Amino acid sequence: MDSNSSKGVSTHASWTSAISSFMLSHLANVVAGGTRTSSGFKAVHLNACARAINERFNSTLTGEQIKNHLKTWQRKFTKKxxxxxxxxxxxxxxxFIITLDDEHYNGYIE
Structure with missing residues (x-):
């Protein structure tokens, strides 16, 4: 989860289930605290989430990486x-899974 911002190079973050879960909980708490997010999370919230993750997991995530990972979760949720x-x-x-019969599954993945 290294980021070398001085050279403008960012490496791919390794997201464990614990880090993802922490991120989602942190952002859910922002919303539960009354922050309106109808237009998305602001950079200040994403950066605060990154700081909290970095402190907890000794990592070097950025707010931009939080934003991208949140988009990944949103895509997964939409598909599911x-x-x-x-x-x-x-x-x-x-x-704890969605099931389909073979005919519908094969039609869905085509």
Whole structure:
């Protein structure tokens, strides 16, 4: 998770599930605290999140990396939500996954 901003080079961040979870919780707490985010998180919130992660996990993330990772989570959520709404989709309570029969699954991934 190194970033070499003096040379304008940023390396790809390694996101563990613990760091992702911390990021999502931190940003959820910003919203729970009354901050309006209808137009997205402001740089000040993303930078504060990066600082909190860096302190907790001894990393060097930037606010921009937080923003990009949040976009990744938003894309994943959108895809899962769209799949969940497929009429033949069901929920497996034991595995916590969305399931489809073979016919619908093959049609969906094509």
């Amino acid at each position: 939500n769209r799949l969940r709404k497929v009429s033949s989709a069901s929920w497996d309570e034991k595995k």
